[in-house]
Amino acid sequence: MxxxxxxxxxxxxxxxxxxxxxxxxxxxxxxxxxxxxxxxxxxxxxxxxxxxxxxxxxxxxxxxxxxxxxxxxxxxxxxxxxxxxxxxxxxxxxxxxxxAEHDPLRSYYLDMSHLRDTSERDVEKLLASFWTRIHGGEEKQAALELFELDQSPQRLTLALIKQRYRQLVSQHHPDRGGSTQRLQSINLAMEILQRYYS
CATH class of the missing domain: 1.10.10 (Arc Repressor Mutant, subunit A)
Structure with missing residues (x-):
């Protein structure tokens, strides 16, 4: 090598x-x-x-x-x-x-304006919660907490997770005044949870 x-x-x-x-x-x-x-x-x-x-x-x-x-x-x-x-x-x-047609993470990373326009303050807020835990190996727990399903009394199924995902996307979409960073976190959390609950 x-x-x-x-x-x-x-x-x-x-x-x-x-x-x-x-x-x-x-x-x-x-x-x-x-x-x-x-x-x-x-x-x-x-x-x-x-x-x-x-x-x-x-x-x-x-x-x-x-x-x-x-x-x-x-x-x-x-x-x-x-x-x-x-x-x-x-x-x-x-x-x-x-x-690839409907992959929000792909769209995010292929848009170089996100690299240019993201400030240190934006990153610190982002890293303070979800992302640091993802890279620390706590991806499933961090994703469940982001979806507010970590204390759910219901048995977690992929259908329930997808329903919660749609609610969060609707709430936090940039077209409705939400933030791109929050939407990116939601999309990554969904990608992670699909691997655990498929």
Whole structure:
């Protein structure tokens, strides 16, 4: 395994190279650390404990991941599974392209204005609650708390979670005066809970 990237590879190409080396998947944190260790010039080489640095590094990586996923779909060569705790290449499946059509996270990360317009104050509020817990490995509990289902007396089912998701999206959609960051958290929470309750 090489210690540095060779040539003038884009971040997308560097990420693809690392994913090829980790067939069983790699976490977002490991991916960032490996990119830094191999001297990638496409992400900040600063301490991740600074909230704005963490956000920008995360955003740039996920922007590259969603672009790579689109490229793989178009080439019908593979499917890229994207989640903070496990990013991995899977065999291409016909029909998976439809997943990209209504993917709010994809839309968020492919819009570079979110990288440009998000302030340190915005990031600190975001990281103070949901996101820090997600990256700390408490994703299911953080998602349930965001949905206010962690104390639910009802048995949790995917149907109940989807109903709550629709309510929250309706309440917090930017078109109705909500915030993009809150909607992004809701969408990620839904993605996480689908994995646990499908």
């Amino acid at each position: 090489s210690t540095e990237f060779t040539g003038d590879l884009s971040l997308i190409e560097q990420v693809r190279q690392l994913l090829d080396e980790h067939a069983d998947g790699i976490s977002e944190y490991q991916l960032i650390q490996t990119l830094k260790a191999r001297h990638s010039t496409h992400i900040p080489h600063l301490q991740l404990h600074e909230p704005l640095v963490l956000f920008r590094t995360h955003f740039l990586l996920f922007n590259a991941l969603y672009q790579l996923r689109d490229q793989l779909w178009e080439a019908r060569s593979a499917h890229l599974e994207i989640a903070p705790l496990c990013i991995r290449l899977l065999p291409y499946q016909a029909g998976a392209e439809a997943l």
